[in-house]
Amino acid sequence: MEMIVTENLSKSFPTPDGPDKYAVRDLNLRIEEGEIYGLLGPNGAGKTTTLRMLSGLVTPTAGTARLAGYDVAAQPFEVKRILGFLTANTGLYQRLTPRELLAYFGELHLMTRARARRRAEEIIDWLDMADFADLRCGSLSTGQRQRVNIGRVLVADPPILIMDEPTLGLDVLSNRTILEFIRRAGRSGKTIIVSTHYLDEAESLCDRIGLLHRGSIVAEGSLDELRQQTGEQRLSSIFLDLVGADPVPPIAGAGVPIA
């Protein structure tokens, strides 16, 4: 079953002068249940906007997106019930404890209070958070915070996970926590769409990869398929090959080096 489907999904912004600026243009994605899909591209390629449109945080200006059959624009709450959203700079409530925070998000995912508390206990056990479950989030280490964040995503046990650069700026240990989590979630049958601009990460994680450039997909497929298409071995070379004569696209601004 296709869990994530977009049709001509577009987001444009009006500009003071001249035509609208497109962040994402006519994006068509089809992601199967249980698949880990990597959305790759430099800064400004439209990864974040795409993922925000999929989670209903941003309204598309054209096109549709469906998650597990629910239309994101018409059924935003049904969609939000079945997705977990995580980014590297997602924050925690500093003055709540992980236990309270997990229970709060449980309730926000429409659980009763008792059910939300039980679920928080399960997550604390599962992610081995007992040591710090009653400290304030503000006093936790980065790694512990990442675990709380993962716990938050898992509270409602969503079948779809949307992750926007989840490892950006993390240290090696926290990074490993996140990657391990994605792999485990993938094995347990969740559908995952993850954006990154670390190509090696995508290589090791994803079943399929879509290369996003200036708001459009320029190539899509498994790593092998992409290699065949371009004749290049390394993903970074593949990417450079695809975007052609424009290795550091001007849209990326200062341009974070790819790879």
Place this chain on the structure above:
Amino acid sequence: MSFQHRVRTVYVKELVDILRDRRTLIAMIVVPIVLYPLLMIGSLQAIAIQGEHLKSQQVLVGVLNDEAVADLARLVTEDAQYVAALAPEMKDDEGGDVEPGLGESLRARKYASVEDLRAAVQDRSIQLGLVFDGPVSTDPHVSNRIQPYYDKEDPPSVYAYMRFKAMIERANERIRRLRLEERNLPPTLTRPFVLAPTDLSSPPSVLGQILPLVLVLMTITGAIYPAIDLTAGERERGTLETLMVCPVPIIDLISGKFLVVTTIAILGAALNLASVCVTVYFGGLNAVVAGGGGLPVGQLLLILLCLIPFAVLMSAIMLAVCSYARTFKEAQNYVTPVILAVLIPGGIAAMPATRLEGTMLVVPVGNMVLLARELLLGAHVSWVALATVLLSTTIYAAAAVAVAAKVFGKESVVFADSASLRSTFDRRLIRPAPRPSFTMAFLLVSLLYPTWFFIQSALGEKSGGDARGVLHGTALWMPLFFLVIPYAVLRYWKVDVAETFRLRPPPARYVVAALLVGVSAWIPATQLVAVLKSLTGASAALAEQEQALAEALRTMPVWMILMIIAVIPGTCEELLFRGFLLSGLAGVARKWPAIIACGVIFGVFHYMLIRVPITAAIGVVLALLVWQSRSIWPAVLAHVLHNGLGCLISIDPTLQGALGITEEAMGADRLPARLVLIGTLIFTAGVLLAWWPVGRASPGSRSADALDVSKPAVAESS
């Protein structure tokens, strides 16, 4: 999970969160606990220092004639001897010093009349005015009445009065002792001297003057920190996204947050009030602060109750403003001008000469400062004034909450993709929309509410009670405020004007319905007004107003009456309420909630409380006409007919005669039973014709119900 449950979840979490913050606790508890004692002790010391200074100062006393000068001089001399002789005995209970008599520092000045004397006290050229009821008599059966005039706001005057009072009390005591010693005179209960003091100060007490403003300011201050923390703070810390991907409508989130801010603001106000009471009570400052009357505890509780809608308003405003900000710092920058804007009406209201009447009743913030002052001073506040203050405050609060909800969920604000304020006001970034957002419509009507009230009051004042002036002015200004300004707003934010005002030809059926409603609605309306008047007790002022209006109308030609009473208000009000407002409501509410809300807002907009239910009911019928016909014109027709007919019949005896209404019955709002029956039937037929889905039920009613709700509202404008 219900709305209440979700809001409560957010509320409990946010309250715990904010109360765990040290900064909140400091602002809420430590500041009031420390601030007021410090302020009070400071002012107490200032008063004490002043008192010392006053003792050595000369006292100028005004009297009316030479006898009074002589009597006063004798009293002063005798008092000085008495005090000197009995000094050890005269220590008061607390062992303090004896309040000195006027003694040598006294200088008397003569005035020709009581009026001059009073004026002299008021302009502070003398400290005390004394009016004796005649030469002082030593007859033991006679009480000598003395009327002292002083100014409680002028410390030298208060001090002079206190010294004089102490002297008179001693004189009473002295003479009574003398009489007892002499035995041959009966120890009569008649006091030799009786004082009947008059305070000539204009602002009656420090408490009444300062406290309302302080309370209002502290309520605002209480709302600021949580408002910033729960909006911009959340954004800055990166938790907003996690909240927005939860399957919870934004209005639930913002409602929960809003209730927390309100709670903190009210708690802050209560703590401030409590701290004031404790400081005043234990500081022994009762007399100084409350003007001798003691703290009016009951009134303070009432003020706290009135502060609740105010806290609601300020919390909503702060939340709306802070929702625009992406960082704490940015939010603080936005808050500063808001506080200044609030201080202006607050400051005006705090001025002694400002009264709680007319426009001040609906001036945001100002009306609350005034209401608190009137209550503190124990002044009589009519229920109409109280209701107007609370109602208008509630309306503003609702508008502010709507703005906050709109802004809070705005993409451009949640994500720092583009400048948030710019995307609302920069015309080049605004996308065209078929109809206005609810926020835009409601905010416009809310802003028009006090503005229109002000214009009407100003017109009334300018024409000096001449109803004609008010009518002409209204006819002149109404198109500007009800049509031109909404039109300009629509054009600026690129909203489809024809769609918003529903300027399309109506199906014939609704024209018929409008005719039926228009010719008959005045009959049930008149009956209902009569019922309401009998329930609330007829107001003489209202009757007088109606009388003046009828008189003014009788002097006008019929065409002018129809223009001023029917055509202009009918068209303007329909386009604003059933056009602009209903279009905005259609974006957020289903058919009936939208229609009813439109009617109620229309009713409240008419300021006259007694007519609110009827106006609201008519508003509902008119909104129904517009919703069903998808055209404004039936409602305009019905409105114009209703106003015109109702007005002409009430002033024209020939018409009344034709309908079988006697003049007397008209005055009492009583119509003949047959007329009422027929009128009500026609009215009901009209409403049913508009309401009932006749014939092509499914496409007709469905498409009317839809009202193009599928098209997105103007998300970018408000």
